[in-house]
Amino acid sequence: MRIRFLRLGALALAAVWMSAAVAQTDPLPSWNEGPAKQVIVAFVNDVTREGSPDFVPPQERIATFDNDGTLWIEQPIYVQFAFALDRVRELAPQHPEWKDTQPFKAALEGDMAALAAAGEKGAVEIVAATHAGMTPAQFIGLIRAWLTTAKHPRFNRPYDELVYQPMLEVLAYLRANGFKTFIVSGGGIEFMRAFAEKSYGIPPDQVVGSSIVTKFERRDGQPTLVRLPQVNFVDDGPGKPVGINQHIGHRPIAAFGNSDGDLEMLQWTTEAGGRRLGVVVHHTDAEREYAYDRQSKIGHLDKALEAATVDRWTVVDMKRDWKTIFPVRP
Amino acid sequence: MRIRFLRLGALALAAVWMSAAVAQTDPLPSWNEGPAKQVIVAFVNDVTREGSPDFVPPQERIATFDNDGTLWIEQPIYVQFAFALDRVRELAPQHPEWKDTQPFKAALEGDMAALAAAGEKGAVEIVAATHAGMTPAQFIGLIRAWLTTAKHPRFNRPYDELVYQPMLEVLAYLRANGFKTFIVSGGGIEFMRAFAEKSYGIPPDQVVGSSIVTKFERRDGQPTLVRLPQVNFVDDGPGKPVGINQHIGHRPIAAFGNSDGDLEMLQWTTEAGGRRLGVVVHHTDAEREYAYDRQSKIGHLDKALEAATVDRWTVVDMKRDWKTIFPVRP
Numbered sequence: 001m002r003i004r005f006l007r008l009g010a011l012a013l014a015a016v017w018m019s020a021a022v023a024q025t026d027p028l029p030s031w032n033e034g035p036a037k038q039v040i041v042a043f044v045n046d047v048t049r050e051g052s053p054d055f056v057p058p059q060e061r062i063a064t065f066d067n068d069g070t071l072w073i074e075q076p077i078y079v080q081f082a083f084a085l086d087r088v089r090e091l092a093p094q095h096p097e098w099k100d101t102q103p104f105k106a107a108l109e110g111d112m113a114a115l116a117a118a119g120e121k122g123a124v125e126i127v128a129a130t131h132a133g134m135t136p137a138q139f140i141g142l143i144r145a146w147l148t149t150a151k152h153p154r155f156n157r158p159y160d161e162l163v164y165q166p167m168l169e170v171l172a173y174l175r176a177n178g179f180k181t182f183i184v185s186g187g188g189i190e191f192m193r194a195f196a197e198k199s200y201g202i203p204p205d206q207v208v209g210s211s212i213v214t215k216f217e218r219r220d221g222q223p224t225l226v227r228l229p230q231v232n233f234v235d236d237g238p239g240k241p242v243g244i245n246q247h248i249g250h251r252p253i254a255a256f257g258n259s260d261g262d263l264e265m266l267q268w269t270t271e272a273g274g275r276r277l278g279v280v281v282h283h284t285d286a287e288r289e290y291a292y293d294r295q296s297k298i299g300h301l302d303k304a305l306e307a308a309t310v311d312r313w314t315v316v317d318m319k320r321d322w323k324t325i326f327p328v329r330p
Numbered sequence: 331m332r333i334r335f336l337r338l339g340a341l342a343l344a345a346v347w348m349s350a351a352v353a354q355t356d357p358l359p360s361w362n363e364g365p366a367k368q369v370i371v372a373f374v375n376d377v378t379r380e381g382s383p384d385f386v387p388p389q390e391r392i393a394t395f396d397n398d399g400t401l402w403i404e405q406p407i408y409v410q411f412a413f414a415l416d417r418v419r420e421l422a423p424q425h426p427e428w429k430d431t432q433p434f435k436a437a438l439e440g441d442m443a444a445l446a447a448a449g450e451k452g453a454v455e456i457v458a459a460t461h462a463g464m465t466p467a468q469f470i471g472l473i474r475a476w477l478t479t480a481k482h483p484r485f486n487r488p489y490d491e492l493v494y495q496p497m498l499e500v501l502a503y504l505r506a507n508g509f510k511t512f513i514v515s516g517g518g519i520e521f522m523r524a525f526a527e528k529s530y531g532i533p534p535d536q537v538v539g540s541s542i543v544t545k546f547e548r549r550d551g552q553p554t555l556v557r558l559p560q561v562n563f564v565d566d567g568p569g570k571p572v573g574i575n576q577h578i579g580h581r582p583i584a585a586f587g588n589s590d591g592d593l594e595m596l597q598w599t600t601e602a603g604g605r606r607l608g609v610v611v612h613h614t615d616a617e618r619e620y621a622y623d624r625q626s627k628i629g630h631l632d633k634a635l636e637a638a639t640v641d642r643w644t645v646v647d648m649k650r651d652w653k654t655i656f657p658v659r660p
Contacts, residue, residue, distance in 0.1 A: 216572055
């Protein structure tokens with residue numbers, strides 16, 4: 001009896017201590033106290049509290065995140081584009097004709113105006129030359145090798161260190177509350193899979209993105225997948241709800257974006273009745289990162305900023321709401 | 331000291347009791363003792379035991395399952411096809427012209443020879459008429475409603491009761507050992523999502539299948555996805571490794587199929603070096619279910635049966651290996 005009593009006492013003490021510890025642990029320590037943080041925390045509490053009128057069962061707790069500009073840096077150029085340009089330089093010795101052929105000439109000279117002038121046709125040619133003609137595993141190997149050497153021109157850090165610490169906390173916080181977190185991005189699905197698990201804790205099957213056509217064949221007697229220079233799916237704008245439906249098969253209850261390419265994903269998520277969360281990351285901090293919206297070609301944010309008012313999405317002001325931008329150097 | 335000693339003693343006793351209980355619990359009670367069961371259990375032990383030369387970390391424990399004929403019944407016609415025929419009958423009053431137009435005339439008259447003669451073109455027309463022109467949520471609603479009323483012609487039970495009990499045990503056994511289980515089927519992705527979670531414990535984002543094109547638009551001011559009468563992806567044969575790569579992004583370490591449509595998935599899974607498991611369910615039990623392989627159009631099994639010898643896949647003989655076929659009536 002004595003033993004049982006002592007053990008129960010110890011358990012009760014442990015329980016009190018643990019709940020106090022939980023109450024004191026801030027799940028979003030890199031967020032300043034303010035409306036954005038409050039909205040996120042209130043949403044999570046409302047949908048996870050048993051008996052709450054807004055309770056959502058765990059299997060329906062789906063949250064989707066854009067990648068470029070929402071989870072990591074996208075200025076001065078998309079990271080995937082920086083990879084493609086480096087890859088053109090690497091392959092150039094095997095393609096002497098590139099010195100005089102657009103868009104490769106522009107890529108080799110770093111002539112952004114000429115690259116922009118080459119438009120979508122030029123972009124497709126660069127993707128074909130740098131992203132196709134190999135297996136998915138080889139492609140992922142190239143990206144991982146590149147990430148160990150390439151550095152951001154301004155911050156002089158590897159790109160995968162330029163993820164947003166406050167967003168890493170949101171991802172972990174949602175998962176700790178039974179959410180399944182997905183990337184839904186205009187970026188290449190295989191490109192993101194190269195680092196999504198390590199950087200964000202998001203496994204390959206929870207990455208939705210744009211893709212090129214892949215073909216199965218036997219090569220030297222081995223079953224092989226080959227990446228072809230042909231667009232398969234563009235996971236941007238109205239493509240995002242389509243990609244979400246195709247890959248996830250559930251309508252999300254929370255979505256995070258930062259540009260007009262996320263407009264339809266945010267609408268699809270929040271205009272559904274019931275408790276929903278829409279978040280727009282607004283880049284307002286030229287000192288610690290970048291400040292841009294309506295005038296920027298990369299991360300162009302105009303309609304989605306208008307819609308945020310109508311649809312009552314939370315606009316995160318990076319300068320005001322985030323204590324830190326990037327993780328402390330590991 | 332005394333208390334600590336007693337508690338340690340109790341813990342040790344509990345540990346002994348629990349490991350004994352675990353050892354005594356058969357994870358595959360509907361499987362007869364024999365080579366098929368042995369191979370599955372040995373594989374799971376080898377890839378999950380820490381320190382084993384074949385150990386595979388949990389995030390790479392991916393197992394893929396064909397659906398028709400592997401997880402549930404596919405004779406005398408695919409369940410999805412039975413749904414389509416019932417749907418044609420239901421819609422017929424709105425389409426008086428169908429009485430004299432193929433392939434609808436054949437569908438209405440249950441004329442299987444004429445339906446077969448209508449070929450792929452006919453099948454596409456029936457899919458367009460029965461599977462498109464609505465939202466994914468509406469389509470799933472139709473299937474769920476149909477499953478509550480439709481019955482299998484021979485067994486007189488709802489189709490979702492005609493899942494294979496031994497395979498349900500394999501799914502649960504793999505998941506209990508840290509595997510993520512996926513359906514990879516030639517069947518429609520949304521069709522399977524209508525029952526996969528309830529029947530197999532497989533959530534919508536772990537279902538890979540064939541699909542038609544889906545389009546995002548605003549209808550009456552609401553964001554809407556509409557299913558179009560146009561094939562998007564055929565997840566069969568060489569399409570299966572492509573679908574696996576697109577949706578899962580990991581090469582599976584175990585795959586289960588029953589027909590030549592699973593050949594490339596089984597090759598892609600097992601011809602990779604390292605400890606792998608390939609399983610072919612062979613329908614050999616005309617009394618309790620059906621017996622068919624090389625001569626059958628549905629679930630045609632020829633090349634994959636040959637390849638099973640070469641690639642050392644395990645061929646499950648339903649009659650010999652399975653104690654029961656279907657779950658006991660709930």
